[in-house]
Amino acid sequence: MFLTVSGLTKIYGDKKVVDNVSFEAEKGSITCILGPSGSGKTTILRCLGGFENPESGNVIIDNREILSLSPEERPISTVFQSYGLFPHKSVIENTIYGLKFKKVTRKEAIKEGQEILEIVGLKGYDNRRINQLSGGEQQRVALARSLVVKPNLLLLDEPFSNLDAKLKLVMREEIQKIQKTFNITTIFVTHDQEDAFSVADQIILMNKGRIEQISSPMDIYNYPKGEFPLQFIGRSNIKSTNEKVEFVRPEEIKLHDNPKENTMEGIIEKRVFKGAIVEYHISTKDANLIAIELSKDKVYNEGSIVYLEFEYKVIM
């Protein structure tokens, strides 16, 4: 494995913010650390970057133990949430800053920097000042600055949190594209599951400093392991008894006008129109359920009687 993290633990006071975290990542993959605020996800990233010293654990990148190294010695580069661009330096100066510490002449450095700027879509921005750039452009500079040093591991801390909704969609694609171009092993942290679903190869779901589940995006949605992943990822109708917890996602409930085999009668208590989809709050004799249908299909009125076709899945 290209990256192996094992037994990583970080303690603040008497609180284990990162509790015995272990995971692996293949070369060239994107891993997303997902979790609510305070789950310890950013702390893991800071431990990898060298900005926090974990109490115990091992981190091996390309067969090399790196926890004993200081941040400047690690073959890792971080793109910070607030980007951390140097306001007193131009775009190109920011981009090639890391090459100062490699055996590269300034001329070569500028050439390399310009190439990278072109890849991230900032050709000709060399002499701009940082405060003249938009948020998206700043993020591209931060990304270029990290890529230019050819790190073994690229860390992105909440890369989409400072962008507006439209720009976020663009940057998700951009980052994915650039990551594939460089085939660079990447870990990013987010609290937004949509970010995780659309970009990641594997998702590490964190809660209270512990890993709850490591899976591909599809698996984590379809096969949540335990109640936290079920509650946190997507929405679901949950039925828990003493022995087991069962669930069904709202879009898996099919609505029919007439009774069929294995359907359950229900009445639509409330309808919420959400653009592409319509959400129904339905009461049946067993439970209140939420169902989702596309708004281009038949739309039911509140008070209508419908017949629900669905199957509960047991969580693992």
Added chain:
Amino acid sequence: MRKKLLDSLDKILMITIILSVLIFILYPFISVFITSLMENGRIDLSYFSFVKDEAYLIKNSITTGIYSTILSTIFSIMIAVYFYISTDRVKKIITAILMLTIISPPFVTSLSYIRLFGRRGFITYGLLGLSISPYGQLGIVLMQSLGFTSMNAILLMGYLKQIDKTLIESARSLGAKTTDIIKDIILPLMKPSIIVVMLLSFIRSLADFSTPRIIGGAFNVLATEAYLSIIAKGDIRRAATISVILFIPAIIVFILYMTKFQSLAMSQHGTNSGEGISIKRDGYLYNLMKTGAIFFLVWILIQYASIIMSAFTDIYKGKMYFTLNHFRESKINVLDTFPRTIFVALIAGIASSVIGLILEYYGFIRNYKSMKIIDFIATMPYIVPGTFFGIGYILAFNKPPLELTGTLLIVILNVTFRQLPFASKVGYSTLTQINRDTINSVKDLGGHDCHVIKDIILPLSKSGLYISFVNGFTSTMTTIGSIIFLIYPKQKLATMVMFDVIESGKYGVGSVIAFLIILVCLMVNGLYYLLLSRKEKKKDVSYSIGLN
């Protein structure tokens, strides 16, 4: 009916503030200019001829200013950078040592310099057996640098605290070592604040007359000449003229500061990240900064130790012994002076903080355009030499209807309005933190502007008022320049007594008074920090309650 009453109360308050700024700041200013530039109602520049006749004074002032600026800027950068990188414990020690110099009279270091390096100095004579004259330009430059460095370092430290920590982490993540971080990130980012610090040092040096007076010997500068013009020659017009000349660089710096660096000064009151940075404490540049900083801090400590030592000891036949004689000797000075000084400092501290806050309330919250000018005038005492402000008061208030010379009131007014710039700056930053909607709610619920002041502004500005009170008190306890001409022999304040006894060579008594001034300031500042830390504890409690 009730509204009318409150309306007029509001108006009276505002007019009082405006009038007091005009009368007690602007009018003395104008008086200095009129006195120096006019004779019998006509413009007369004859007094400026001394610029040609005694050009050496200008040269002395400028060279001293340049040397002190360079030295104090270099040392303060070293201290600030070392402070920024060092551990919390070292930070506490540095802060404590710097505070010590802030709460002592400006010329206290000169006193200990003479005690350490003078003809009979502990070090030069006592340890090395040398008898060197400490007087002259070198002494002035060294002592001014010592004083300015602390102020500059505190300013720079405050600025560094605001640097976004991720800048440093980014640099590390890209491979930068400590030396690179200092060279590429910290120092370039400090540049605007370094320029501010240099400008302030330069005009402070020009304005300082007490250090050159005590330690300059035959070396005179413009500021001492202005002082001597009044004290020795009784020529107030000459003093006013010199003050006008000293005012020119000050106002240039001030305008530069207002236009170019205002944003910098303002942002200093903003939020700070609080936590320090943790980078490796190694590399030649770090070690250079550390060496410079430690050298300076040890030097300050030795100087202060020597003050305490000379307060409690005397030398007889070459041997030093413990004694309380100096305390006994200074009893006559102290018993009478200290209560008066503390009284004046208390009033100045309280009055300036309240006036500053209300002034900013009308300017910032109520947003009256005319208050912008008043605010500008209120800032002027910050930048002009203290002697200028003092001479202005003599000239402005020596005849009816405002004949105040010789009273204690003129002293109180002078120190109060001299502290107004700081108080109004603090007031402004406090007010920016009050939510506009909170204020609007009072009015929405039927309250009057007077209620806004009473129920919102004053209670929410408590900590700001504390800060400007402590600053006003401390500055008044340690000031000398602006009041030295205003005080009649019978009502001297502590710093002046100290200045007098040092001038007449009674260093032991001088040390005792210095020691006592520091002690009083230390107590007031200590009380403030005690209140502050108790408040913070309370805050923590309410915070955790809020969370649960």
